[in-house]
Amino acid sequence: MTTVLCVPQWQGSGLxxxxxxxxxxxxxAELVAADALVTVPVxxxxxxxxxxxxALDVLVENLRLTREALAGIDDRVITVGGDCGVDLASIAxxxxxxxxxxxxxxxxxxxxxxxxxxxxxxxxxxxxxxxLLGEGPAPLVPEQPLSPEQVIIAGERAGGAAxxxxxxxAGIRRYGVEDLEKVLDGLTGPVYVHVDLDVLDPTxxxxxxxxxxxGVPPQRLIDLVSRLDDVVGSAIxxxxxxxxxxxxxxxxxxxxxxxxxxx
Numbered sequence: 001m002t003t004v005l006c007v008p009q010w011q012g013s014g015l016x017x018x019x020x021x022x023x024x025x026x027x028x029a030e031l032v033a034a035d036a037l038v039t040v041p042v043x044x045x046x047x048x049x050x051x052x053x054x055a056l057d058v059l060v061e062n063l064r065l066t067r068e069a070l071a072g073i074d075d076r077v078i079t080v081g082g083d084c085g086v087d088l089a090s091i092a093x094x095x096x097x098x099x100x101x102x103x104x105x106x107x108x109x110x111x112x113x114x115x116x117x118x119x120x121x122x123x124x125x126x127x128x129x130x131x132l133l134g135e136g137p138a139p140l141v142p143e144q145p146l147s148p149e150q151v152i153i154a155g156e157r158a159g160g161a162a163x164x165x166x167x168x169x170a171g172i173r174r175y176g177v178e179d180l181e182k183v184l185d186g187l188t189g190p191v192y193v194h195v196d197l198d199v200l201d202p203t204x205x206x207x208x209x210x211x212x213x214x215g216v217p218p219q220r221l222i223d224l225v226s227r228l229d230d231v232v233g234s235a236i237x238x239x240x241x242x243x244x245x246x247x248x249x250x251x252x253x254x255x256x257x258x259x260x261x262x263x
Contacts, residue, residue, distance in 0.1 A: 001075040002262050004034040005090065009042045009062050011055035012083035014123030015209045017240075019044075024207070024239030025082040031251055032078055032236065032258030040069045042082075052116025053124050053137045060139045063088055078261055079235040084112055084125040084196055085140075087235035091132055091192055092142035094233045095150075098190045104132070104146060105183060105228070107154045107221070108196035109212040111174070113163040125238075129153075130166070148172045154183045155199035155221075158212040177216055181224060189230020193261060195221075196238045200253070207241045207250050218253045225260040234261040 006029035008022035022044070029037055042062040047055030066089040070077065079087040094102055106112070112129040116137055119126050127136050134145030148170035157176055159167070167174050175182050202211035204218055225231075236257060241247065 002034045003036040003073050003075040004029050004032050005077050005079045006039040007082045007086035009082040011058045012085040012124035014121045020240045028239045029080040031254045040066050054122040081237040084128045084237050094192045095144050104192045105152050106194050109158050109198040111156050111159040111163045118162040190232040193234040195236050209240045222260050
């Protein structure tokens with residue numbers, strides 16, 4: 001059994017039209033086939049900055065609401081957002097359940113390894129993975145952070161100098177677009193898969209807020225995900241639908257990606 005957990009949170013993004021992420025979350029949640037759909041009643045207000053993070057008060061409350069919704073679900077969960085912070089609770093729950101055996105496969109054009117001190121914009125979706133590793137805004141850090149050995153970053157091609165310095169220092173495994181399939185080498189479950197849709201090539205999937213050139217073709221990503229074993233949880237994030245001519249094709253990408261994550 002699989003439940004889609006829709007988290008229409010947008011406040012982690014720094015874009016002026018970030019509320020479009022809420023519409024993207026709801027649209028994506030409709031496209032991913034599942035046995036049940038649960039929508040978290042997240043706040044829709046802008047919030048206030050604190051400790052170097054935009055809308056931290058809203059993000060903290062949304063995390064509480066997501067944990068509350070997740071606690072009532074017994075199925076395998078596909079979390080659908082919204083900005084990249086929507087699966088903080090889902091990953092923390094997987095970490096608590098599987099312990100050190102869990103691997104988090106972070107598929108994203110950006111590594112999301114900034115801290116409030118290194119990201120002047122204060123946009124939390126650039127800090128999510130660092131927070132899961134125990135070095136983010138205190139109210140959002142999980143009780144049991146991930147260790148660097150539990151993380152694999154895939155498809156990254158647009159990280160900043162501070163992020164790449166951290167990757168090297170921490171020894172996190174990182175693969176770009178050119179060697180994407182190497183993530184499969186020696187990878188055993190349980191695996192949690194986080195997908196930021198900006199990993200895709202924007203010429204083939206354009207409904208994203210931070211397009212980066214030379215990305216992964218959608219079919220290549222779907223094929224990769226289909227080859228993963230023992231996926232215990234996953235997320236699809238950062239969908240910003242534009243309603244343009246490519247809407248039908250992009251909807252099919254999300255539908256097929258969801259099916260690959262569910263298999």
